[in-house]
Amino acid sequence: QVQLVESGGGLVQAGGSLRLSCATSGRSFGSSAMGWFRQAPGQEREFVAGITRIGGSSYYTDSVKGRFTISRDNAKNTVYLQMNSLKPEDTAVYYCATKLISSSSWYRTDSYGTWGQGTQVTVSS
Numbered sequence: 001q002v003q004l005v006e007s008g009g010g011l012v013q014a015g016g017s018l019r020l021s022c023a024t025s026g027r028s029f030g031s032s033a034m035g036w037f038r039q040a041p042g043q044e045r046e047f048v049a050g051i052t053r054i055g056g057s058s059y060y061t062d063s064v065k066g067r068f069t070i071s072r073d074n075a076k077n078t079v080y081l082q083m084n085s086l087k088p089e090d091t092a093v094y095y096c097a098t099k100l101i102s103s104s105s106w107y108r109t110d111s112y113g114t115w116g117q118g119t120q121v122t123v124s125s
Contacts, residue, residue, distance in 0.1 A: 002032075002114045004096050009119030012086055016123070020081040022096030022116055029077035030054065033099035035112055036070060036081045038092035038121075049081060050099065050106040059106045063089075086123045093118040 008020040022034070035050040049070035050059040058070050067086075072079040079096055095118045103111035 002098055004098070004114060004116035006094065006096055006116045006119040009094060009121045011122045011124065014087055014123055014125050016086050017082070017084045018086065018121060020083065020094055020096075020119060020121075022079045022081075024077045024079075024098070029072075030074040032101075034070075034072060034079045035097050035099055035106060036079075037095045037097060037109065037112075038090075039095070039118075040092040043092075045095070045109050047107040047109075048094070051079065061107075083121070086121075088123045088125045091121060091123050093120050 003025050005023045006020060008018060010018060012018055030053055033052050036048040037045050038048050039045040047061055048064055049068055051070045051072055055072050060068060067084050069082040096116045097112035098114045100111055100113045105111045
């Protein structure tokens with residue numbers, strides 16, 4: 001069974017940077033496209049970024065384009081989210097997830113099968 005473990009969250013001032021990591025185990029990492037989502041208190045979980053199986057293509061929600069970069073290292077079974085120029089509105093719990101092969105949408109939570117436990121990112125103003 002696939003397991004995902006996020007790390008790298010924390011408290012940072014506005015304008016700062018963080019790099020989140022998502023380590024996977026249990027199956028061939030390279031067989032899955034991956035996504036990052038976030039959920040702020042009282043809000044729905046929203047798509048942040050996604051990357052294809054070998055990293056040839058990536059996708060971002062408009063609010064993070066130009067600031068966040070998703071990448072992956074299949075040799076290390078890890079996907080990353082580099083977050084620069086952080087804003088207070090980026091504050092949320094960030095989750096990584098494996099994308100279902102059968103799903104075409106990157107943006108829907110039901111396109112993803114396995115989720116990590118999340119890591120908290122807090123951006124102070």
